Amino acid sequence: MRLSFAIAIYVVIWWTVLFAILPFGVRTQAEDGEVVPGTPESAPTRPRLLRVLLLTTLVSGLVFGGLWVAVRVDLINLERLLGRPPAL
DSSP states (O other): OOHHHHHHHHHHHHHHHHHHHTTTTOOBHHHHTOOOTTSOTTSBSOOOHHHHHHHHHHHHHHHHHHHHHHHHTTSSOHHHHTTOOOOO
């Protein structure tokens, strides 16, 4: 797997995991009963973005590591998936 391809795959995994993790543990202002004037009731009370970013990076690293191992031991053949002839 080339470095540029690996980086692109990691970025796609990272963004996918980010949107999967964002809603976990979020309490809305309506749930807490403290709606700030001018904001929607569905706005988070405390978004904890640093925790979300760190957790996203950790989970993405694990998913990418699993993918990298699967490619290295030839469980997933990228050349075949991309429709390219095998390298000599």
